[in-house]
Every structure is written in C-alpha cells, then in structure tokens.
Amino acid sequence: MSAVAPPDRPDRLSLFHIWVGFGLFGVASLLGLYQLLERNGLVPTSAATYYQSMTLHGVVMAFVLTTFFIVGYGYFVTVTSLGRPIPWRRLPWLGFATMLAGTLVAALAIASGTSTVLYTFYPPMVAHWSFYLGAALLLVGSLPWTVITITMTVRWKRENPGRPIPLPQFGMTACAILWSWTLVGVVIEVVFQLLPLSLGLVQTIDLGLARVLFAWTLHPIVYFWLIPAYVALYTIVPRAAGGYLFSDEMGRIVFVMLVVFSLPVGLHHIFVDPQQAAGWKLMHAFGTFLVALPTLLTGFTVTASLETAGRLRGGTGLFGWIRKLPWGEPVVVGGILAALLLLPGGFGGLINASYAMDAMVHNTMWVPAHFHLIFGGSVVLVYFATAYELWPKLTGRRLRSRGMAVAQLWLWFLGTLTLTIPWHVVGLLWMPRRTAYNPYDPQIVARWHAYTTPMIAGGALMVVSAVLFLLNLLRTHSNRAAEPDRGMSYAETVEPVVTVPTLLNGFAVWNWLVLVLMLIAFAYPIGQFFFIDVHKALAWGPR
Ligand code: HAS
C-alpha cells in the first residue's frame, strides 16, 4: 500500500518525536518506582519531594509520552497509508519545537519546586505561571499535526472521490478531530482562569468551573491516547499475525463511536463534587457506559482477526488457532497481551462509571489501579509493540533482539498485573490515592501491609521491562544487519473494501452531532456558574 519511499517519508520526524516521548518515559518510570518505595516507607524522603516526583511522573506519562508518541506515529501512518508526503516541510518541525519547548518549561517549573500540582493541576493548588505556559505550549505544539492530518485526509478524499479513506488514516483523522475538541476545555481553564490567577491578575477563580472545564478534557483525552493503539490493533496486528482484518467497517464504526461518545462525557470524574446536580451526573454516567461499546467491539474484531490468522496457519478447533498464532512476533504478542489487560481495566472503568459505586472507590488506590492497568498496561503495551514494528522501517536496521522484545512485553504485562491487583484491593480497603504517607487509623493501615511487597515487585518488573525496551530500540540504531523491507503495509480485510457508506467515510455529520451532544452535556453544567450566584465569587474574579 505504501507508495512513498523513505526519502519522502517523515522517518526522522517520527523518530525525533517518539524518542522524546520514550526518553522521558524512561525517567518517569524510575520516578514511579521511587514513589512506590517512598509511600511504603522504604526510602523516606520528604512529602514535598514525593509530590514533586508524582507531578513529573504524571505529566510525563499522561501528556509528554502520549502526545509525542501519537504525533510521531501519526505522521508516519498518514504518509504511508495515503501514499503521499506531508505537503509542508517546516510546519511539523515547528510543532515539534513548540512541544519540546513547552515540555522543558513545564519540567523546569516542576523541578524548581514551585509547581507541585499533580498532572490534573486542580485548583486551589496553584503552580508558577510557567508551568501552565509550558503545558499550553506542549498542547498547542500538537496542533500542526491536527491540521496536517485533517487537511491531508480532506485533500485525499477530493482527489479520490468515492474511494474509502484507508482505515489507518481514518482512525488517525478521528484521533485528530477528537483531540481538537478535547483541548477546548483545558485551554479555556488555563487561559482564563489559571494563568490570570498565577500571574496575580485576579485574586479568585471559581474552582467548580475549573474542575468542570478540566473534566471536559480529562475524559476524551484518554481516548486520544487509546485511538492510535486501536489503529495498530486493527491495521498492523492482523497482518503481522499472518491474517486479515475481520471487518473494515467495524473499525470505522468504532472510531466514529469513540469520537461521538467520548466527548460529551466527563462529570464522572467529579461525581463527588458538590457543584453539579445529580441529574447531570446520572446523564454523564449513562454516556460513559456508551463509551465502553467501541472497546467491546474492538475486543471482538481483533480477536476474530487473530482467529483468521490462527486458522490460516493451520489451527483447528475452538481454541486450537490460539496456539498457532506467532507467539514470537513482538507486535502480535503486544496486541494480544494488551487486549487481555483491557478486559479487567475496562471492568474497573465500568465500576467507576456506576455513579453510586464510584463513591466507594473515588480518591482511593482503586483509581490509579484502573488507569495503570488500562493506560499504563494496555495502551502503553501497544505503543511498545508498535515501536518494535516501526523501528526497522524508520531506521533501516533490523530490530536488535526480537526475543528480548517478546520477553519485555510479557514482563510489562506481568508487572502491570502484579502492581495493579494489590492496588485494586487496597483501594477497596480505603487506601487513599495521591498521598505521600498514610497517617490513619492503625487498624485500617494494618490491613494494607500484606500488599506492599507485591506492589513493589510489580513496579520493579515494570522498570526492568522499560529499561529492556529502551535498550533494544537504542541498540537497533547501531545494528549492522540492515532491514530488507522498509515499506510499510497495513492489514487487508477478509472481504476487499471497495466502497463504504458515506457516513463511514468522513466526519462532517459526526462533528455536528458532537456539537449538539456537547451543548446538551455541558451548556448548563458550565453555564450555571455564570448565572447561579452560589459562591459569592464570579468565575473571572471578585466583584
Ligand atoms: Fe477510565 C478514571 C471510567 C477507559 C484512563 N480513567 C480514569 C483516570 C484515567 C483513566 C487516567 O467513570 C484517572 C483520572 C484522574 O487522575 O482522576 N474509563 C472508564 C470507563 C472506561 C474507561 C467506563 N480510562 C479508560 C481508558 C483510559 C482511562 C481507555 C486510558 C487509556 N475512568 C472511568 C471513571 C473514572 C476513570 C468513571 C473516574 C474515577 C474516579 O472516581 O476518579 C471504558 O472505556 C472501558 C471500556 C472497556 C471495556 C473492556 C472490554 C473488553 C475487552 C477485552 C477483549 C479481550 C479479549 C481477549 C476478548 C468494557 C476489549 C482476547 C484474547 C486473545 C487470546 C485473542
């Protein structure tokens, strides 16, 4: 499928982006282990150091790793799946430089000790203004990617009337559109509330409004992280396994659903906040259940695609095909292990989303358990697997060690489970999240002790796995063995895709639908802050 030869491909661009993401991911992984040790009293430092470390860990994992990986991978997918180069040479580098500058500014602010506000930077904690500026630059720097991705899709469609947009690019376009909508909430919060407050231009802001605006972003952002992983599961894994994608249309429906269902949802992050009425929260709870649908469809489609591969390789019977899958192929192993982690991770998500049950787990270790499983475990596992697939194409060198890659993926899988199963349990035993130490009732604390060793072992396994991963990629650059096939190809479908319904070949209608749903979901919950006089303080400052 790929008609673009390496010189016209954004290989260097992708490598630069992804290396920044993975490089800082390495640092943040070590911080994660330190936090585990500190929290369990094994390397007692100060609470201030703990929170500073956790801010850096969260910001890097949630914003830096993801955004750099997605943008770098996104350019590669766009160019190789559409078969044409990026029409602008400098714009993507401008975006890269802006993102990098933002990352450095925010990291310095955190390192200086003035901006220990955790990755969600909820007020009333206030950071130094440079932290918000850095975060804003990081996000704004991703906009050239959004523009390039959407523009290239629009042009391609114009030049190829009636032809289906290749599925990998359809997914990336969904991701770019989702991202544009997602950013609006946090940008308004930063520009109109947090920056003026941190610069001393206003004395007060409305915390309730800030939290709702952040919730607007916090929910869909996790699907911004997820969609590129799904692009790999649909379009790379089945091919690498030696099979076919079970259904191209199912993939399109999933990407559309992720955009439409994940945006008008968010209040489930603030179920226990007092500012919203229960009816709105319940509505968002139902909306959240809808978001589970595309993931269920993905589990089904990816499993069915793998089954085609297993059967083509001679597997028979109900489960015989599983044994025949290429268990030595990193991207396949990564895809399967990630799908397995999605199951318990998603299950925990549905508990969180169940309005009443969230009261039991909110602000406990259950929540970090949920997202370390579904994001740190599942999504990042696909990022690793994808990197193993891309590195030979990007560098022209063979992957240094496929055996080590497979071992690394298993280690991450096992490490994630060993870390998050105890976290789920201690969450149910009321251990709070985001605290440096736990000076609570000794009887309650005593119930947590048994889980200390497994969680530290899990964290240590993940760090070893991260190191193996980085080493393998790094050493691939200097591998003497050249990669014979630098062309990128994507999975073909069981039935060749000749036409698809117009609704599944573009986003115009879906964008309008998102607008309507956003108005339904957020117009009143946000608008009320301006016309209900509850807190004796207006959103933009004192009266
Ligand atoms: Fe979540 C909190 C609800 C998915 C990330 N979530 C978080 C936070 C993060 C996060 C970072 O409703 C913390 C924010 C903070 O710091 O405060 N989440 C959900 C729900 C889903 C969900 C309903 N979350 C994600 C994904 C994330 C992510 C994806 C990152 C990538 N989450 C919540 C809620 C909260 C929350 C509440 C707030 C909690 C609180 O109190 O603060 C759903 O999308 C999940 C759907 C998934 C499924 C699983 C389907 C099963 C599959 C398995 C197939 C595998 C097979 C095996 C068949 C229903 C796909 C194949 C095997 C072979 C051998 C082939």
Ligand code: CU
């Ligand atoms: Cu959410």
